[in-house]
Amino acid sequence: MSFFGSTPVTLEQQEQNDKSVKWSVIVAVLASLMIYAYLFTHIASWANLPHPQDLAEGLGIETVNIFDDDKNVDSAMFISSTNRFNSDDERLILFAIIAGAFLSSYFLPLRFKKGSLFFWFLLAMGILYGLRTTTCLLLAHWSVYLVLHVPRPSLKIPYGFLAGALACIAFAKAGDSWLMNTVVLTSWGGGVCVLFNLFIWPAMRFEMFAKGLQTLVVQSALITVGVGAIWQGIQGEAWTLPLGVLLFFWHWERLMMYHVDYKSGRMPEEISPIAYLSIFLTPASLPNWKWGVTIGQGYTYLENNFYCVDKNRLAIEGIKIWGVALIYLVFNDVIRYGLISLFDYFGIEVFSARITRMVSHYAQGGEVTTSSVLATTVLDQIRWMMLWAGSVHFKTGIWRVCGYQMDPYFNKPWMSTNLITFWTRFTFHYREFLVRCFYYPVFFKFFKNNFILRVAVATFAAVTIGNLVWGHMTEGMFYHGLYYYNFAEVLKTWPYFVLLTLGITVSELYLFWRKPTRKPWALDRYWLTDFFAMYCTLQFYCIIHVFAKPSSEATLADCTKLFLIGFGINVD
Amino acid sequence: MSKVDIDKEKIEFELKQFFKTEFPATDIELTNTSDLPALFLIDSLRVLTTVIHLEQQFGISLAESDMNAEIFQNIDSLSNFVLAKLSN
Numbered sequence: 001m002s003f004f005g006s007t008p009v010t011l012e013q014q015e016q017n018d019k020s021v022k023w024s025v026i027v028a029v030l031a032s033l034m035i036y037a038y039l040f041t042h043i044a045s046w047a048n049l050p051h052p053q054d055l056a057e058g059l060g061i062e063t064v065n066i067f068d069d070d071k072n073v074d075s076a077m078f079i080s081s082t083n084r085f086n087s088d089d090e091r092l093i094l095f096a097i098i099a100g101a102f103l104s105s106y107f108l109p110l111r112f113k114k115g116s117l118f119f120w121f122l123l124a125m126g127i128l129y130g131l132r133t134t135t136c137l138l139l140a141h142w143s144v145y146l147v148l149h150v151p152r153p154s155l156k157i158p159y160g161f162l163a164g165a166l167a168c169i170a171f172a173k174a175g176d177s178w179l180m181n182t183v184v185l186t187s188w189g190g191g192v193c194v195l196f197n198l199f200i201w202p203a204m205r206f207e208m209f210a211k212g213l214q215t216l217v218v219q220s221a222l223i224t225v226g227v228g229a230i231w232q233g234i235q236g237e238a239w240t241l242p243l244g245v246l247l248f249f250w251h252w253e254r255l256m257m258y259h260v261d262y263k264s265g266r267m268p269e270e271i272s273p274i275a276y277l278s279i280f281l282t283p284a285s286l287p288n289w290k291w292g293v294t295i296g297q298g299y300t301y302l303e304n305n306f307y308c309v310d311k312n313r314l315a316i317e318g319i320k321i322w323g324v325a326l327i328y329l330v331f332n333d334v335i336r337y338g339l340i341s342l343f344d345y346f347g348i349e350v351f352s353a354r355i356t357r358m359v360s361h362y363a364q365g366g367e368v369t370t371s372s373v374l375a376t377t378v379l380d381q382i383r384w385m386m387l388w389a390g391s392v393h394f395k396t397g398i399w400r401v402c403g404y405q406m407d408p409y410f411n412k413p414w415m416s417t418n419l420i421t422f423w424t425r426f427t428f429h430y431r432e433f434l435v436r437c438f439y440y441p442v443f444f445k446f447f448k449n450n451f452i453l454r455v456a457v458a459t460f461a462a463v464t465i466g467n468l469v470w471g472h473m474t475e476g477m478f479y480h481g482l483y484y485y486n487f488a489e490v491l492k493t494w495p496y497f498v499l500l501t502l503g504i505t506v507s508e509l510y511l512f513w514r515k516p517t518r519k520p521w522a523l524d525r526y527w528l529t530d531f532f533a534m535y536c537t538l539q540f541y542c543i544i545h546v547f548a549k550p551s552s553e554a555t556l557a558d559c560t561k562l563f564l565i566g567f568g569i570n571v572d
Numbered sequence: 573m574s575k576v577d578i579d580k581e582k583i584e585f586e587l588k589q590f591f592k593t594e595f596p597a598t599d600i601e602l603t604n605t606s607d608l609p610a611l612f613l614i615d616s617l618r619v620l621t622t623v624i625h626l627e628q629q630f631g632i633s634l635a636e637s638d639m640n641a642e643i644f645q646n647i648d649s650l651s652n653f654v655l656a657k658l659s660n
Binding site for chain 1: 594596617624627636637641
């Protein structure tokens, strides 16, 4: 993993990396998916195989906290925001789609590979979410495409018409007569075609208008949640977004990175619709849609990582990552409850590894000790990290088997000996988003003659402003609805962001002036120092979460007191 | 270092010295084509340290658009970049 990602790969290299077909690799990928299907779906019942729980018990494996009522693994991997099928069936569809996507991207000629990923995604979306949601999502991305990449004259009419047709399928009510439906579809298509051809594209010849409109579509998620929250605060009624739009909005961070590539001139001005759509809409988006949404980043990162090494090597790496994901997905509850029991045994209250419960207990007048604060904050993060890791590793694995050398989102964060490394290891693609969209623009523009201010302000822009407003606030509204209350609740967590900014800034300055002379974890006589640095890094990151996960009855003063108790300071 | 009388060889030498002393790694032999992002520039702090060094040592100013793998790929590409900035 490097900070810059990979260097551009040539077409010749890609073709070379696509040459060799290894049947053992193909069997291994399909077998891995079969294992997933066996553990997480009903396939054992259908195939008259022993259920995973029965098999585990037969092998003498302790099964508490692993299996659910239907005797397969109780998985944190799911398909978000749809109930057309039950979770097991949704996962089975997902695994089948991934198998199809892998086979087609493995065997098809290079120029069809990306398109095939988009095709399999569309098929899965249609089955899992239905026609309207799929069309609505497509319409949103299509609109972005038409605004960022104005088509050549010969394509303007069909592309404009397609936008209208998609809008019609997504939003218009279908009638009983096919003739009437065709007329309505044609009217929508024609209307939107006229809108684009007579107004929007001609106006985009004016640079200011073009830039404004492009920013508007790229920032549409943030604008919508901001206006929606204020509207609800004034009018009392909250907007309900169509599911397709909401799913599109979850791509807002990647869209911003795409826009950064677009503005920097690091991508061609004209790219095909499939090339654009296959950046965002691949089977890797499907599992846990709302988690690890920055995986894949923008245009340049994906281009540089596509078939940049041999496809068999990528597929094997993908299988390995799926193996790690499997451990997290199967054993996260076992580890979590095991740790809770361990701390209970030593008489340390850890509030079921949930910071919110601890904060609530304290706000209601309960006593909390220093060891409790330290242990609860760490266990809560471990709980969350394990859930998170299983899902994001699985997503990364999908990208890899489909030909992208995707960096892991989550890379042993417990090995970090400072906060900077921690962020890289904990949320690699999200860190990239913050650095590219917020840190760099400030760092290269302001306070060029004052190093401390330059670093501090750029870090503040990324870790406080970008992370709070574009990261957590937008996400909070997507999860909980466009209510002013949700907006205010996220804003209340500001001390978490400020403390994180302070921690990272101090680390940056310290490491800049006091150059490290050795690699961490070299197993020399300083390993104890590494261990201590690792604990301090993790504990700091965990303890500031008392401000990020407050309960509704807790005040800022309560959270501050609890934070101080973590350092052994009791101000009551 | 003055902007005049500087050639590519000097820049390469200076850059090598910088990487060797700033990010010591005993098992790596640094050549003009060594992969800098993979070997040295593995995190944001190291990149920024390098940026600040380039700005202070050569008196050049880097922009956001200069942050890409093609420029920082190796000593050769980085010295070409510095030379181009100096000649501008």
